[in-house]
Amino acid sequence: MFIKGTARDQRALRLATGTALCLAASFGLGLPLPFLGPVLCLMLLAMLNRALPFKTSLVLALVAMLTTGVGLLLIPILRYYPVSGVLLIGVCLFLAFRFGLSGGNNLVVTFLVIGLTMISSAGVAEFDLAAMVIAALVKGLLLAVTVMAISHWLFPEPANAPTPPRAPPLHAEATGRVALRATLIVLPTFLLALIDPASYLPIILKAVSLGQQSETTSARNAGRELVGSTLLGGVLAILFWCALSLFVHLWMFFLWMLLFGLILARKLYALSPTRLSPGFWLNTLITMIILLGQSVQDSAAGKDVYTAFAVRMGLFIFVTLYAVLMVHLLDQRTAQNRFS
Numbered sequence: 074m075f076i077k078g079t080a081r082d083q084r085a086l087r088l089a090t091g092t093a094l095c096l097a098a099s100f101g102l103g104l105p106l107p108f109l110g111p112v113l114c115l116m117l118l119a120m121l122n123r124a125l126p127f128k129t130s131l132v133l134a135l136v137a138m139l140t141t142g143v144g145l146l147l148i149p150i151l152r153y154y155p156v157s158g159v160l161l162i163g164v165c166l167f168l169a170f171r172f173g174l175s176g177g178n179n180l181v182v183t184f185l186v187i188g189l190t191m192i193s194s195a196g197v198a199e200f201d202l203a204a205m206v207i208a209a210l211v212k213g214l215l216l217a218v219t220v221m222a223i224s225h226w227l228f229p230e231p232a233n234a235p236t237p238p239r240a241p242p243l244h245a246e247a248t249g250r251v252a253l254r255a256t257l258i259v260l261p262t263f264l265l266a267l268i269d270p271a272s273y274l275p276i277i278l279k280a281v282s283l284g285q286q287s288e289t290t291s292a293r294n295a296g297r298e299l300v301g302s303t304l305l306g307g308v309l310a311i312l313f314w315c316a317l318s319l320f321v322h323l324w325m326f327f328l329w330m331l332l333f334g335l336i337l338a339r340k341l342y343a344l345s346p347t348r349l350s351p352g353f354w355l356n357t358l359i360t361m362i363i364l365l366g367q368s369v370q371d372s373a374a375g376k377d378v379y380t381a382f383a384v385r386m387g388l389f390i391f392v393t394l395y396a397v398l399m400v401h402l403l404d405q406r407t408a409q410n411r412f413s
Contacts (some may be wrong), residue, residue: 107125
């Protein structure tokens with residue numbers, strides 16, 4: 074396409090446009106759990122600077138079905154042997170996070186964690202609900218991959234753009250500690266979802282995001298990174314909702330998402346430099362999309378949007394504070410063992 078610029082300019086435009094387009098398409102097509110598509114699209118655009126080939130996209134969709142389908146196998150264990158089932162899922166979460174920290178594909182890790190938590194908890198309540206979540210995930214992923222290809226066509230990566238360096242792998246001891254930390258962050262939300270899956274499924278998605286963000290967060294800046302991004306995501310969701318209320322239309326939904334996405338993408342790609350990490354801005358955008366998507370669904374269902382938002386935001390803050398506590402406790406214990 075004719076739209077060209079520097080590598081960071083292109084990436085910011087691509088991320089904002091792709092996320093906004095996927096959000097509008099997901100809600101316009103009436104997909105189940107419509108916030109899943111734009112969240113997956115955002116993650117793909119942030120992680121990959123090249124469009125996925127058609128065959129790779131199909132393989133990724135198949136991987137998503139297989140990894141999330143693992144949760145279906147755990148449903149009988151959770152129903153008849155709940156304690157053993159929860160312990161088994163805890164071990165599997167630890168292994169999944171450890172696989173990602175050891176150089177594994179982060180998308181595969183995300184799908185595995187979603188399968189172990191969202192799918193299994195939904196299936197305990199009702200098998201059809203678990204099947205619906207898998208279908209929503211696969212449909213959202215296929216839409217995200219399609220929008221990703223369109224975004225790369227509109228804003229292609231410059232031919233001479235350097236490949237971003239991969240994060241250096243952690244030491245074996247640190248890998249286990251950080252994987253345990255991420256597991257302890259996700260597991261309590263999974264237990265909440267077992268009580269009421271329909272209400273707590275978005276909280277699991279938030280916990281998964283926090284678990285992955287905590288992998289690159291130290292005790293020193295955990296409060297700022299985790300709590301700050303959650304609070305900012307909530308404030309932006311409120312501003313977005315107020316702006317959208319001025320004129321409710323799908324095109325305005327797209328345009329407002331494009332504007333908010335561009336502002337945050339400039340921060341994420343350091344076009345407007347800040348002292349905050351890219352993970353902070355990515356988690357802020359994910360939080361905003363989840364909260365906003367749920368509010369739109371609440372409004373369409375005739376629910377009290379403001380009460381539901383307040384409860385959901387309170388749960389998000391609680392989960393985030395718990396994540397900060399886990400980071401501090403495990404890092405403090407590691408430091409004590411090091412000096413003892």
